[in-house]
Amino acid sequence: MLNKELEITLRKADEKQRKPKPDQNSLGFGKYFTDHMFVMQWNREKGWHEAEICPYHPFSLDPAAMVFHYGQEIFEGLKAYRGPDNQILLFRPLDNLNRMNKSALRMCMPPFPSDTVLKAMKALVYLDRDWVPANEGATLYLRPTMIATEPAIGLRTSEEYLFFIIMSPVGAYYAEGFNPVRIYVEDTYIRAVPGGVGEAKTGGNYAASLRAQNEAKKKGYAQVLWLDAVERKYVEEVGTSNIFFVIGDELITSPLTGSILPGVTRDSVLQLARDKGIKTVERRLSIDEVYQAHDSGALKEAFGTGTAAVISPVGELCYKDRVIGINNGKPGEMAAMFFNELQAIQRGQSEDRHNWLVRVG
Ligand SMILES: *Cc1c(COP(=O)(O)O)cnc(C)c1O
Numbered sequence: 362m363l364n365k366e367l368e369i370t371l372r373k374a375d376e377k378q379r380k381p382k383p384d385q386n387s388l389g390f391g392k393y394f395t396d397h398m399f400v401m402q403w404n405r406e407k408g409w410h411e412a413e414i415c416p417y418h419p420f421s422l423d424p425a426a427m428v429f430h431y432g433q434e435i436f437e438g439l440k441a442y443r444g445p446d447n448q449i450l451l452f453r454p455l456d457n458l459n460r461m462n463k464s465a466l467r468m469c470m471p472p473f474p475s476d477t478v479l480k481a482m483k484a485l486v487y488l489d490r491d492w493v494p495a496n497e498g499a500t501l502y503l504r505p506t507m508i509a510t511e512p513a514i515g516l517r518t519s520e521e522y523l524f525f526i527i528m529s530p531v532g533a534y535y536a537e538g539f540n541p542v543r544i545y546v547e548d549t550y551i552r553a554v555p556g557g558v559g560e561a562k563t564g565g566n567y568a569a570s571l572r573a574q575n576e577a578k579k580k581g582y583a584q585v586l587w588l589d590a591v592e593r594k595y596v597e598e599v600g601t602s603n604i605f606f607v608i609g610d611e612l613i614t615s616p617l618t619g620s621i622l623p624g625v626t627r628d629s630v631l632q633l634a635r636d637k638g639i640k641t642v643e644r645r646l647s648i649d650e651v652y653q654a655h656d657s658g659a660l661k662e663a664f665g666t667g668t669a670a671v672i673s674p675v676g677e678l679c680y681k682d683r684v685i686g687i688n689n690g691k692p693g694e695m696a697a698m699f700f701n702e703l704q705a706i707q708r709g710q711s712e713d714r715h716n717w718l719v720r721v722g
Contacts, residue, residue, distance in 0.1 A: 367401070367412050367477045369484065374416035388532035389668070390679070393611045394451050395489040395528045397447040399481045401521040403471050412477075414485050417527065423512035427519040433509035434564040435464040438668050439625075441486050441501040441528075441721065443493050444709030449486055449721040451503075452707045461505060462559035469518040470507055470518040478505070479719070482526060485718050487722040489528060498533025502669075504600055534714045539700065541676025544599055544663075545582035546648055547573050548681060552620070554599065559620035567601070574600070583677065584665070588648060590620065595645045602665030602673055603627035606646060608654045609661075628665040630699050632715060637694075644659055648680055655685045662693025671707075672700035 374396045383393045394417055401412035428434050431697070437457045440674065444450045458475040465472055493501040509519030550573040553559020558566060570585075577585045584600035597615050598604055603624040605614045613636050617623050634641045654660035663675035674697075676690035685710045687693075692700075705711040709718060 364445070366492060367409055367474065369399075369412045369414060369477070369481050371484070371488075372415040373397070373411060373488070378416045380417075383490065383530065385494055385499065385530075386532075388494065388499060388530050390531045390534075391502065391504075391529045393530055395492040395530070397485055397489050397529075399478075399485045399526040401473075401481075401524045403473075403524070405520050407546070409471070409524070412481065414481065420523070422510060425512035425514050427509035427511050430514050431509075431516055432469060432563070432568075433468055433519055434463060435468055435470060435507050436562055436564065437461045437503075437505040438562075439503050439505075440531075440668060440707070441493050441503060442709070443500075445496055448709060449490050449493050449501075450707065450709050451483070451486070451719040453625050453717045454482060454719050456628070458482075458505070459609060460562070460623065460625070461507070464563060465507065467558055467561040468563055470509070471522060473507075473524060478524075478526075483719070483721045485526060485528065490722065492528065492530050494530050494532075496533065498535065500531055502529045502531045503527075504529070531669075539674070539697065541674040541690055541692055542582050542583035543581065543677040543679070544586050545577035545580060546678055546680035547577070547585040547587055548593060549573070550585075551593075552587040554590040555619050557590075557620065560617070560622055560644045562622060570600075580679075585641045586648075586678065589618075591646075594647045594649070595642055596648055596651065597621050599665045599673075599675070600667075602667035602670065603661065604660060604665050604675075605630065606651060606654075606660065607693060608651075608660040609659045611640045611642050612648050612695065613642045613644065614647065618645075624666055624668075626668060626671060626703070629703060629717070630666050633699060633702055634695075636714070643646075651678070651696050652680065652683070652685065655687070658683075660687060662695055663687050664693065664696040664699075666699075671703050672696050 439457045507524045511519040511521040587597045589595040665673040674692040
């Protein structure tokens with residue numbers, strides 16, 4: 362099925378189906394959706410079929426659709442940026458689609474042809490290009506998703522799937538400045554176990570994280586820092602971002618052990634760091650070591666990496682009631698440098714040395 366080129370049909374929204382554009386200054390995150398979407402279907406007989414760019418619309422699904430019962434669902438998140446001369450740019454979109462295919466494999470969902478879906482994605486963004494915000498820092502967020510749709514409630518792998526891409530104009534993440542966040546080191550709940558589904562972007566991981574997130578919020582923390590599930594000792598991720606620490610002259614992040622989401626931003630930061638001759642280390646780092654590094658003065662910075670915020674500096678950690686400040690609660694030098702460099706590349710304002718950008722249209 363994968364070698365037969367999939368045909369993509371185009372059905373444009375008519376005047377009545379088009380929505381007014383939201384106020385560019387109060388976009389927030391994921392509240393508004395563009396005029397069009399991409400949809401395709403899968404079944405065993407036809408493989409992927411009925412690929413269509415069409416007006417944004419609600420789905421009608423059978424209440425027995427398997428996604429509602431056993432959570433066979435995967436998704437991705439990436440952004441389109443407005444570059445110089447109003448060019449629309451995608452940042453490493455094939456990395457997201459290839460990662461989604463890995464998530465599909467883990468969740469027993471059918472693989473899709475990444476190149477064809479990239480083509481559809483580009484056509485979709487181009488069609489809704491007026492929705493890509495022009496404001497400094499604002500972007501168009503893309504959400505590719507796949508769900509199991511077969512109406513059957515016996516527990517097994519679904520035989521029917523729906524793939525779609527929706528898009529949402531989102532405001533600048535740091536509308537109030539590039540400010541560090543306070544992070545709660547979670548020692549009760551866990552996110553993912555070795556052999557589990559932590560490295561797949563599948564809905565259940567996020568549903569399972571809400572309780573810890575809510576409790577941390579109540580205590581005044583923005584996010585939780587997840588520790589490994591076995592020893593409750595090693596730092597893994599922060600919220601839906603990967604995490605980096607600068608200790609001495611080393612930039613340290615957790616290795617991809619299977620319980621960590623392999624972030625595209627993580628990979629980009631590691632690459633930029635190597636380009637600059639910064640010593641990068643992917644190794645297990647215990648929370649005790651982080652605290653010891655703080656006490657000895659070796660802990661310089663901590664920051665999260667992810668598509669939504671790009672870089673999110675950490676200003677404070679709380680672990681078992683011991684609170685430490687990092688870099689006096691100010692963004693670190695490396696965090697600021699990676700943030701500026703990545704943003705400049707994503708917006709086509711500096712040289713794209715690694716061919717990360719894909720031009721739309
Ligand atoms: C999406 C995600 C990330 C970040 O990945 P990016 O590709 O950099 O956006 C990190 N951790 C988790 C758990 C995620 O879901």
